[in-house]
Amino acid sequence: MELMINGQAYTVDADADEPLLWVLRDALGLTGTKYGCGLGICGSCTVHVDGVPTRSCITPANTVEGRAITTIEGLATLDGDEEILHPVQQAFIDEQVPQCAWCMSGQMMTAAAFIADNPTPTDAEIIAAMGNNWCRCGCYARIRIAVARAAEIAQERAS
Amino acid sequence: MSKQTQPPKTSSDGKQKGITRRRFLQTVGIGAGVLAVGAVIGGPTLVREGRLAINQAFLTGTAPSSAPPKSPFVWFEIDAQNQARLFIPKVEMGQGIHTTLAQIAADELELDWQTVTVAQADTTTGFDPDLIFTFGSTSVTALYAPIREIAAKMREMLRTEAAAQLGVDVAQLTAANSTISGQGGQSLTYGAIIAAKQGEWVIPEGAAALKNNADFTLIGQPIKRVDLRDKVTGRARYGYDARIEGMGYGAVARPPRYGATLASAAAGTAETMPGVIAVVIEDGFVGVVANTRRRAQAALAGLELTWEGGTNIGQAEIESIVSAPRDGGTLIQRVGGEEADGLRIEANYRTPMAVHAQMEPQAALARFEGDHLIIDCSTQAPGLTRERAAAVLGIDAAQIDVIPTYVGGAFGRKTGADVGVEAARLARGAGIPVHVGWTREEDTQHGYRRPPASNYLWATIDDTGAPTMLVHEIASSDVLFNPEVGGGGFLETMLGADPLAAYGGLLHYAIPNRRVMYHHTRIPVPTAYWRGLGSFANTFAIESFVDEVAHAGGIDPLEWRLRFRPEGDLGRRYELVLNAVAEASAWATTPADGRARGIAACYDRGTVVALVVEVSVTDGQINVHNAWCAVDPGLVVNPDGAAAQVQGSIIMGLSSTLLEAQTVENGMATSQNFNAYPLLTIRQAPQIEVIPINSGDEPVGGLGEPVMGAVPAAVANAVFALTGTRARTLPLKL
Numbered sequence: 001m002e003l004m005i006n007g008q009a010y011t012v013d014a015d016a017d018e019p020l021l022w023v024l025r026d027a028l029g030l031t032g033t034k035y036g037c038g039l040g041i042c043g044s045c046t047v048h049v050d051g052v053p054t055r056s057c058i059t060p061a062n063t064v065e066g067r068a069i070t071t072i073e074g075l076a077t078l079d080g081d082e083e084i085l086h087p088v089q090q091a092f093i094d095e096q097v098p099q100c101a102w103c104m105s106g107q108m109m110t111a112a113a114f115i116a117d118n119p120t121p122t123d124a125e126i127i128a129a130m131g132n133n134w135c136r137c138g139c140y141a142r143i144r145i146a147v148a149r150a151a152e153i154a155q156e157r158a159s
Numbered sequence: 160m161s162k163q164t165q166p167p168k169t170s171s172d173g174k175q176k177g178i179t180r181r182r183f184l185q186t187v188g189i190g191a192g193v194l195a196v197g198a199v200i201g202g203p204t205l206v207r208e209g210r211l212a213i214n215q216a217f218l219t220g221t222a223p224s225s226a227p228p229k230s231p232f233v234w235f236e237i238d239a240q241n242q243a244r245l246f247i248p249k250v251e252m253g254q255g256i257h258t259t260l261a262q263i264a265a266d267e268l269e270l271d272w273q274t275v276t277v278a279q280a281d282t283t284t285g286f287d288p289d290l291i292f293t294f295g296s297t298s299v300t301a302l303y304a305p306i307r308e309i310a311a312k313m314r315e316m317l318r319t320e321a322a323a324q325l326g327v328d329v330a331q332l333t334a335a336n337s338t339i340s341g342q343g344g345q346s347l348t349y350g351a352i353i354a355a356k357q358g359e360w361v362i363p364e365g366a367a368a369l370k371n372n373a374d375f376t377l378i379g380q381p382i383k384r385v386d387l388r389d390k391v392t393g394r395a396r397y398g399y400d401a402r403i404e405g406m407g408y409g410a411v412a413r414p415p416r417y418g419a420t421l422a423s424a425a426a427g428t429a430e431t432m433p434g435v436i437a438v439v440i441e442d443g444f445v446g447v448v449a450n451t452r453r454r455a456q457a458a459l460a461g462l463e464l465t466w467e468g469g470t471n472i473g474q475a476e477i478e479s480i481v482s483a484p485r486d487g488g489t490l491i492q493r494v495g496g497e498e499a500d501g502l503r504i505e506a507n508y509r510t511p512m513a514v515h516a517q518m519e520p521q522a523a524l525a526r527f528e529g530d531h532l533i534i535d536c537s538t539q540a541p542g543l544t545r546e547r548a549a550a551v552l553g554i555d556a557a558q559i560d561v562i563p564t565y566v567g568g569a570f571g572r573k574t575g576a577d578v579g580v581e582a583a584r585l586a587r588g589a590g591i592p593v594h595v596g597w598t599r600e601e602d603t604q605h606g607y608r609r610p611p612a613s614n615y616l617w618a619t620i621d622d623t624g625a626p627t628m629l630v631h632e633i634a635s636s637d638v639l640f641n642p643e644v645g646g647g648g649f650l651e652t653m654l655g656a657d658p659l660a661a662y663g664g665l666l667h668y669a670i671p672n673r674r675v676m677y678h679h680t681r682i683p684v685p686t687a688y689w690r691g692l693g694s695f696a697n698t699f700a701i702e703s704f705v706d707e708v709a710h711a712g713g714i715d716p717l718e719w720r721l722r723f724r725p726e727g728d729l730g731r732r733y734e735l736v737l738n739a740v741a742e743a744s745a746w747a748t749t750p751a752d753g754r755a756r757g758i759a760a761c762y763d764r765g766t767v768v769a770l771v772v773e774v775s776v777t778d779g780q781i782n783v784h785n786a787w788c789a790v791d792p793g794l795v796v797n798p799d800g801a802a803a804q805v806q807g808s809i810i811m812g813l814s815s816t817l818l819e820a821q822t823v824e825n826g827m828a829t830s831q832n833f834n835a836y837p838l839l840t841i842r843q844a845p846q847i848e849v850i851p852i853n854s855g856d857e858p859v860g861g862l863g864e865p866v867m868g869a870v871p872a873a874v875a876n877a878v879f880a881l882t883g884t885r886a887r888t889l890p891l892k893l
Contacts, residue, residue, distance in 0.1 A: 015433075015453065022452060026408070031400035032393020034567070036518050037599045041833040044518055072393035089391040096383060096799055099807055100253030101390035102518035102567030108391065131842045134833070136518050136568050137253045138810025139803075140844035 001065050005030065006074025012061065020056040020064060021045045024071060032072035032105050036134070043133035046106035047071050053113040072105035075112060087157065088112045091150035099137035107133045107143060115151045123148070192239040194353045194360065196313040197285075234280075234309050235264060237317075241337055241350025243270050246280035249302070250293040250539055251386055252566035252573065253807075254863050255800040258384045260302060262796060266377035267310035267370055269334035270349075277385045281541065282560045288542030291563060294574060294688070296764045296861020299796060303858050311367035316360060321352050335376075372794075372856050379853075381799035386565070398537025398564045398578075399596045401524035406592035407436045407448040409585040410455035412464055413605050416826030417684050419469030421445065429461035438462070439588030446581065448589040452596065470683035470826040477823060481680045483507070483615035483634040488676035489655035492665050495672035499628035501619035504711050506704055508616075509888045510696035510871075511820035513609040514830075515689060516838055519567025520602040521575065525582035526592035532559045536579045537566045544579035551580050552587060570811070571688030572606055575643075600831040607643070608821055608828075609689035610636040610660055611682070614700030618670075624712025626670045626723065629705075633697060634678040635660035641687045655679065663694025663763050663868050667725040668705065684823050690811060691867035694763045698868025699875070699889065702759035706876040707885065716758050716876060717746050720769075729762060732791050732854045736760065736769035739789035739850045744771035754784065757877025759869040765860025766792040770809075770869040772845070774877040779893045781878055783813055783845045788866060791852040793859030802849040804862040809847055812870025814839035817890050 003010045003023070014023050019038075024030040024047070033056055036044030040055035047056045048070040075086040085093070088111045098104045107130065114129040115121065121129070126147045135143065236244045245264050251257045257277045265275050280286040314334050321339035322329035324347060331342050340346040347355075372378075389395040414420070424445045426438040434454035439446045445462055449455035523536040523544075532554065538544050541561035549556040566573055578595050585593040597605075612635040619628040638659035640651050651657075656677030666673040689695070709719035717737060724733040737760060741747070750756055753775050760769040773785040786809050795801045818837055822829050830836040871889055879885050884893060 015451070018451070018453065025400075026452060029402060030393075031396070031402070034519070035399065035596070035599075037833045039599075039832055039834055042518065072391075076392060083392070085391065092391050093383070093387050096387065096803065098253075098384075098387055098390045099255070099803060100518065100566060100568040101387075101395060102397065104390060105393050127841055131840055134518070134838050134840060136516055136570070136811065136838060138807035138814075138839075138844075140810055140841040141806055141847050142803075143841060144844075 001062050003061065003065060003069060004067065005069045006071060014061055016062055017060050020047070020059045020061040020069070023061040024056060030071050030073055034102050034105055036103065036106070041134075042103065043106040043110060044103045046109040046133070048109060048113055051113060051116065053110045072109060075108065086112055087153035088115065088147070088150040090153055091146040095142050095146040095149060097139050097142040097146045099139055103133060103135045107135065111147045111150060115147065115154055119151055119155060121148065121151055192354060193236055194313070194316070194356075195236040196309060196316070197234055234306070235268065235313055237349050237353060239350050239354035241274055241348045243268070243275050243337065243349075244278055245275060246278050246284055246286070248280040248286050248291050249298045250291060250563045250566055251279070252293065252539065252569040254804060255384050255797065256293065256298050257386055258382060259299060259796050259800055260306060261385060262377045262380070262382050263303060263306050264310045266375055267307040268314050269336065271337040272377065272382070274337055279563055281562045282545070283562065288545050288561055291541050292543070293539045294571075295692075296766070296863040296865065298861070299858045300765060300861060307369050308366060311369050312363060315363055315367040317349055317352055319361065319363065320356060321347050324352060324355055378796050379794070380797070382797055384800070395565045397519055397522070397567045398524070398535060399519050399522035399567065401522070401535040401564060401594060403524065403526060403592045406524065406526070406594055407450060407589055408452040408455045409446050409448050409582060409593045409595040410452070410459050411581050411595065412445040412459055412462055413601060414466055414469060416466070416469035416471065418826075419466040422465040422467040423463075424465075425463040427461045427463035429458040432458040432461050436591065437589035439585050441584060441588070444584060446585045446588070448585050448591070448593050456598070472683055472826055473824045474822045477611060477682050477684065478509070478613075480682055481611045481613050481634050481636055483613045483632040483678055485615070485632070488632065488678040490674070491656050491661055491677050492673060492675035494674075497672075497674070499619045499672045501621045501627045502711070503617060503619050504708060505615070505617035506707055506885075506887060508614040508700035508703060510612040510699060511889060512611045512684070512686065512823070513689065513815055513819045514603055514606065514821050514836065515568070515570040515572035516603075516833075516836065517568030517570055517572050520597040520599055521573070521578035521606065522594070522596040523579040523582040524592060524594040525579065525586040527586060530554070530558055532583055533562065534559065534579045534583060535562045535564055537564050537573055538579060539566065539569050539573040540576070543574060544576040547576035547580050548583045552583055570690040572602075574688050575606060577606070599833065603831055603836060604828045607641065607685040607687040609695070610638060610686035612660070612693070612696035614696060616700060616704040618704070618708045620708060620712045624714050626668070626708055626712070628672040629666050629668070629670045629708075630673070631664060631666055631675045631701060632678065633661060633664045633675065633693070634680050635693060635696065636680055636682045636684075636686045638687055638692055640679070641685065643685065643687070651679070659688070660693040662692040662697065663761065664697040664701070666701065667729060667762050668720075668723045669726050669730070670723060683826075691763070691864040694761070694864065694868040695812070695815070695871070696868075698759070698761045698763070699871040702761060702869060702872030703875050703887065706757070706872070706879065710879075717741055720758070720760050725762070729767070732767040733760060733762070733769075735852055735854055736767050736789040736791050739852060740769040740771050740787050743789070743848055743850055744773070744785070744787040746771060755877050755881035757873045757875065757880055759872035759876060761865065761869050763865035763868065766790060766862060766865040767860070768865050768869050770866065770873045772873045772877050774874060774881060776878065776882060776893060781817060781874065781891060781893065783843070783874060786845045786847045787850070788847070789850040789852055790862065790866065791854045791860075792862055793855040794853050794857050795851040796858060798851045801851045801862050805849045805866050806847050808864065808866035809870055810839055810844055812867045813843070813845070813874070815889065816871040816874050817843070820890055
């Protein structure tokens with residue numbers, strides 16, 4: 001099958017029902033997307049499909065052929081050789097959010113799609129948007145602050 | 160193992176001594192353009208082996224090299240470009256230990272923080288895997304002094320050499336920002352000193368003087384984590400991410416009941432199923448290697464397996480076995496007499512089994528290079544994985560390197576050697592590198608879990624409300640006594656009480672008569688390390704019960720804890736944290752309508768904790784709105800890292816307080832995945848304020864676990880204050 005991931009085309013030989021998660025991680029080596037539960041509950045595997053946050057562990061890869069898939073590896077941009085972090089990534093460092101960080105790719109992908117839709121979120125909206133991404137290390141207080149901060153960084157960069 | 164897993168000795172003054180080892184400093188791997196300093200930390204055998212390795216490196220002339228040396232026991236390297244590399248012999252599993260230990264080293268070594276990179280130390284760099292064992296909130300207390308001593312010695316070598324190069328007296332030179340400067344304005348960077356070095360470095364005799372605390376530039380600062388850039392970009396490599404060309408994916412057959420063993424096993428149709436590379440059948444073990452994970456898992460269904468034995472135990476029987484009796488047991492604390500006059504109060508508390516639910520399930524990649532086995536593994540305990548792999552595969556431990564990766568959450572679960580050994584067996588059986596990553600279902604059902612516990616307490620109070628007697632009876636299944644992770648046999652007979660299940664069970668309040676009994680119970684369900692060990696259940700019980708005692712005596716729960724605080728220095732530290740948390744939470748004020756506060760305090764692993772939470776109850780549901788926590792580990796190395804550990808402990812503790820229980824029926828855990836085992840989410844997360852406290856001039860306690868047990872008690876106490884109902888079983892229900 002043909003997949004478009006982070007702006008690059010990949011040809012993959014995979015079982016018809018193979019979840020996108022394992023195609024990304026095992027077939028293509030894009031291991032930034034993480035496995036947590038395989039049921040679409042914890043959100044560790046969240047990627048973007050045409051900009052929409054999507055649980056890759058329950059999404060068969062062949063259903064997203066021809067769609068624009070973005071993973072954590074594609075969230076930052078390059079300015080020449082310099083890696084420019086996405087506002088969410090920058091805010092997660094600024095606020096020192098991650099601990100073990102296994103859930104963080106999913107947290108950040110969810111947050112990135114959210115602030116793209118809602119550039120000036122309220123605290124309650126942030127909690128609602130991040131409510132289905134689990135973090136066992138307990139970084140929730142910092143996630144709340146960092147998503148708000150990410151929205152600000154995005155606004156600052158846009159202006 | 161046993162020397163590693165015994166609880167740290169605690170002296171009566173409340174200062175935790177941590178694990179003391181004799182330390183031997185060595186300078187190794189000195190080559191052109193690089194200065195590396197190493198040290199041997201460990202017991203006599205290790206020292207002998209370490210010295211042998213170091214001597215051989217010198218005698219065979221392999222040490223000098225312009226490349227960064229791969230000599231044994233290298234802790235710190237600085238090169239001619241003035242770049243410093245610090246090898247950290249503890250595993251980064253989210254607790255920020257790579258940053259914290261690097262901070263300690265860089266401060267004493269007077270490094271420019273911008274020049275520092277951090278690397279995971281492992282057995283390939285000569286480190287003792289048991290030293291790398293990352294557990295029990297002990298990393299900082301165990302390594303604070305040795306890291307400073309080694310760093311100070313390296314700094315003094317650089318100063319001495321700078322004096323020679325500049326032709327001035329060493330006493331005139333000071334070190335700062337990776338530079339040695341003189342009073343006359345001359346200066347040399349560390350890199351320049353190393354580049355210009357002629358001949359052999361001289362290893363100074365004796366210990367180098369350590370910096371005064373007042374001169375610290377990094378210790379005590381909220382230095383940003385060194386691992387986050389890689390973590391936010393997805394570049395960080397965990398055990399589940401380990402890859403190598405030509406590897407296969409392994410899946411392992413699991414028993415239908417705990418304790419069941421294979422009566423017979425045949426490959427059946429598994430061998431011909433899609434993608435299958437090998438079926439590996441060994442004594443009591445069957446696994447499949449395939450070219451994708453899902454194919455390996457699917458092929459398990461083709462195996463012909465007959466299981467026998469095992470348990471059919473269910474929840475009612477587990478709770479009946481793990482139930483604190485009123486007599487017998489092993490005495491683990493006695494102060495004063497057996498009985499006291501006064502009003503008698505008693506209560507029972509119960510803590511269920513719970514899983515770690517670390518977000519990254521168990522994972523390892525094993526491969527052979529000739530006879531040499533290399534296991535890249537998400538592990539807290541590379542030594543245990545090496546030891547078990549050696550025993551199971553029948554090869555010499557010296558032939559095995561275990562490389563700890565970043566760990567995607569551990570909480571005790573990644574002490575387990577299970578997955579590393581499985582990957583090694585399958586790699587040998589299939590003849591190719593094999594990665595095994597457990598499914599969430601496997602991790603939830605087939606790992607070990609927090610032991611169930613039952614606590615019975617009774618007290619007497621006099622007519623002023625003061626306690627005159629406090630007795631604590633603990634019943635728990637195994638932690639250390641689980642033969643799979645360490646104990647059993649001789650240890651069990653000697654001790655009588657599982658010291659790790661008993662953690663947090665001692666009574667520290669200044670009550671004239673106190674007694675703690677431990678009742679060893681065993682269930683045929685694997686239980687072992689879980690964040691905080693016994694202190695979660697025991698602190699829940701003790702701190703709930705003293706709240707009951709305070710109310711029975713008509714004394715405010717904060718006032719009770721202050722009035723009956725422990726004697727001596729520990730009491731001074733209790734006062735510090737209690738007063739700090741009382742002020743932060745405005746304890747003396749009345750909460751808003753429909754809200755109430757609860758308090759808990761504890762002393763665990765050298766750290767003193769006081770926690771206040773504010774709750775409400777709607778439709779029988781407990782909501783925790785705020786938490787204020789004062790923690791005193793003696794000296795806080797990184798206040799922001801400390802705050803993160805406390806915040807995380809409160810969230811994980813709250814998840815267990817409100818939601819989590821794993822039950823077993825018909826010999827198997829009933830929950831398989833997160834659909835049947837929910838965790839706390841951001842929706843239920845309270846606002847948290849952390850007050851780090853320095854009560855001394857060095858770290859005496861850890862921060863990863865001590866807060867855990869205070870959480871259920873503070874919440875239960877707040878719920879009682881609000882509703883008058885005392886919830887004594889976790890998860891709390893009204």
